[in-house]
Amino acid sequence: xxxxxECRRKIDKIDQEISQxxxxxxxxxxxxxRYKKHKNIPIFDEDREQEIFNKINVNDGMVFRAILDSSRExxxxxxxxxxxxxxxxxxxxxxxxxxxxxxxxxxxxxxPTKRENLGEILGDLSYDGFxxxxxxxxxxxxxxxxxxxxCFALGNVNTIKRELDGSLTGYNTDYFGFKYILEKNExxxxxxxxxxxxxxxxxxxxxxxxxxxxxxxxxxxxxxxxINYKNTNEYRDMEVLVNCTPVGMYPCTKEKPIDISLFxxxxxxxxxxxxxxxxxxILSAEExxxxxxxxxxxLVAQAGKSAEIFCRGSIEDGDIEDVIDKVxxxxxxxxLIGMPGAGKSFMGRRIANVHRLPLVDTDVLFKQRFGKSxxxxxxxxxxxxxxxxxxxxxxEVSKESGQVxxxxxxxxxxxxxxxxxxxxxxxxxxxxxxxxxxxxxxxxSAKEGIENLYRRREKLYExxxxxxxxxxxxxxxxxxVINGPNLDMLGSREPEIYGTDTYGDLVNKIMEKAExxxxxxxxxxxxxxxxxxxxxxxxxxYYDGLIINGAGYSYSSVAILDALRTLSIPIIEVHLTCISQxxxxxxxxxxxxxxxxxxxxxxxxxxxxxxxxxxx
Numbered sequence: 001x002x003x004x005x006e007c008r009r010k011i012d013k014i015d016q017e018i019s020q021x022x023x024x025x026x027x028x029x030x031x032x033x034r035y036k037k038h039k040n041i042p043i044f045d046e047d048r049e050q051e052i053f054n055k056i057n058v059n060d061g062m063v064f065r066a067i068l069d070s071s072r073e074x075x076x077x078x079x080x081x082x083x084x085x086x087x088x089x090x091x092x093x094x095x096x097x098x099x100x101x102x103x104x105x106x107x108x109x110x111x112p113t114k115r116e117n118l119g120e121i122l123g124d125l126s127y128d129g130f131x132x133x134x135x136x137x138x139x140x141x142x143x144x145x146x147x148x149x150x151c152f153a154l155g156n157v158n159t160i161k162r163e164l165d166g167s168l169t170g171y172n173t174d175y176f177g178f179k180y181i182l183e184k185n186e187x188x189x190x191x192x193x194x195x196x197x198x199x200x201x202x203x204x205x206x207x208x209x210x211x212x213x214x215x216x217x218x219x220x221x222x223x224x225x226x227i228n229y230k231n232t233n234e235y236r237d238m239e240v241l242v243n244c245t246p247v248g249m250y251p252c253t254k255e256k257p258i259d260i261s262l263f264x265x266x267x268x269x270x271x272x273x274x275x276x277x278x279x280x281x282i283l284s285a286e287e288x289x290x291x292x293x294x295x296x297x298x299l300v301a302q303a304g305k306s307a308e309i310f311c312r313g314s315i316e317d318g319d320i321e322d323v324i325d326k327v328x329x330x331x332x333x334x335x336l337i338g339m340p341g342a343g344k345s346f347m348g349r350r351i352a353n354v355h356r357l358p359l360v361d362t363d364v365l366f367k368q369r370f371g372k373s374x375x376x377x378x379x380x381x382x383x384x385x386x387x388x389x390x391x392x393x394x395x396e397v398s399k400e401s402g403q404v405x406x407x408x409x410x411x412x413x414x415x416x417x418x419x420x421x422x423x424x425x426x427x428x429x430x431x432x433x434x435x436x437x438x439x440x441x442x443x444x445s446a447k448e449g450i451e452n453l454y455r456r457r458e459k460l461y462e463x464x465x466x467x468x469x470x471x472x473x474x475x476x477x478x479x480x481v482i483n484g485p486n487l488d489m490l491g492s493r494e495p496e497i498y499g500t501d502t503y504g505d506l507v508n509k510i511m512e513k514a515e516x517x518x519x520x521x522x523x524x525x526x527x528x529x530x531x532x533x534x535x536x537x538x539x540x541x542y543y544d545g546l547i548i549n550g551a552g553y554s555y556s557s558v559a560i561l562d563a564l565r566t567l568s569i570p571i572i573e574v575h576l577t578c579i580s581q582x583x584x585x586x587x588x589x590x591x592x593x594x595x596x597x598x599x600x601x602x603x604x605x606x607x608x609x610x611x612x613x614x615x616x
Contacts, residue, residue, distance in 0.1 A: 144170035177302030333425030
């Protein structure tokens with residue numbers, strides 16, 4: 001009798017493969033649509049459609065008709081949405097394409113352009129409009145045939161729309177974006193003394209907004225002007241500070257344009273830098289409990305206004321807040337702190353898996369960087385020296401965004417680490433009962449005692465964290481099984497050696513065992529070395545353990561061995577046969593050196609035994 005559970009497992013696997021293939025098909029369709037738009041080719045190609053139907057099984061006709069109809073609609077949406085670009089002087093790291101992806105289906109490209117080529121890019125009819133960064137905002141002003149009123153007031157343009165007749169209309173959405181973040185964060189400038197750092201186009205925009213909102217006094221601070229960074233007594237009583245300089249921008253994130261501790265009457269700080277999300281200036285303001293507004297919020301708001309112009313639509317404040325949340329969900333790091341052994345790496349892999357983000361395990365990175373594990377380094381050189389070296393890791397990795405960072409238990413011992421983690425992230429305290437923590441292999445826990453160490457660090461964990469998660473519940477372990485070349489031929493390939501069970505039988509028995517011991521398992525097979533290497537690279541982020549049967553690659557692939565060496569999760573090697581009794585060239589596996597255990601000669605049962613070992 002048919003096992004319904006087995007059938008459903010097969011269907012689920014097929015559905016997952018279909019979904020993946022459809023996603024890959026959409027990516028290719030997007031390229032096709034861009035090409036058709038650029039070449040002005042019609043979307044519908046009757047000959048091409050008939051060619052597809054001639055190749056398929058007649059019983060699949062209805063399915064492919066639905067796929068082709070949806071493909072045509074998908075391409076139409078891309079072509080009608082238009083193509084827009086961000087003009088900059090040099091290649092830049094920008095999240096603008098990500099931000100605009102939430103505002104519309106249009107294509108958005110980065111367009112680094114030399115000054116002498118501005119006319120050429122603006123005249124390219126394949127673009128329907130542009131955003132413009134410094135130093136071109138004033139340069140492109142006379143290159144537009146029409147302007148919105150705010151452009152004349154500010155003297156610059158940051159958004160350009162190509163009209164139906166090919167002419168260019170200039171707009172300035174920075175004004176809208178800056179005004180939005182003041183209002184969103186309830187920063188009142190009416191009757192206030194406002195100091196703006198910088199004198200460029202962004203500073204002039206901030207000045208115009210503050211003037212229109214009724215600021216009593218507005219001072220623009222420059223390096224060499226009459227009001228500068230040396231004569232701070234001129235503006236010591238300022239109430240609102242706005243940074244319109246690049247000081248504190250990635251990668252020089254430790255820099256601050258000014259020391260705000262000098263200003264007792266300061267109420268709010270605005271920084272238009274969006275990378276990092278929280279600059280050193282913003283972090284100092286938050287520490288004092290001041291109101292703050294960030295450049296990322298302004299970027300999203302002005303991008304929304306640009307999208308409104310590009311698409312001739314309308315946006316609401318709620319739309320902006322929704323996109324801000326979506327962008328933060330993509331760019332903010334999730335930084336996990338907590339006691340040694342609390343499960344930061346374990347929980348980090350789960351968070352990384354759910355959000356499809358890379359996992360950075362700082363303990364693993366420390367070993368890669370300095371050649372010793374944290375435990376061995378502390379034992380040899382002492383904890384103080386270790387903390388200095390470890391802190392350099394946090395300073396480096398925290399500059400990047402969109403990661404899950406599993407921190408060492410003592411990250412809170414160094415105050416500077418808090419600023420590093422918070423500049424691009426939220427901090428999550430992973431809690432676990434002390435009775436479940438172990439001091440084995442953890443020199444600080446062993447020396448001080450787990451309870452004493454927790455009492456000393458508890459307040460720090462609490463003060464540093466934005467929220468906490470509980471790791472006392474039982475979570476299923478997630479295991480990846482990788483099968484190498486020719487294993488898909490089980491049952492027909494040398495059955496006198498490898499048995500008569502098929503590859504399908506192998507997968508079914510693995511899945512049955514997974515259900516029995518409450519484990520999540522993914523089984524992957526490939527005959528190609530590169531595909532196996534790519535899967536191994538992925539495994540460190542999303543799985544708690546790896547079972548690998550490299551088959552013929554076990555004896556020859558140094559490339560796969562190098563990939564396995566990068567993993568921080570336990571690896572168990574499996575062989576269906578007893579390789580020590582096989583041909584001489586099969587008797588020594590390269591992967592043995594990186595495996596915590598090897599199981600050989602037990603057939604399919606070897607996989608099940610390895611699963612039990614990883615579940616302990």
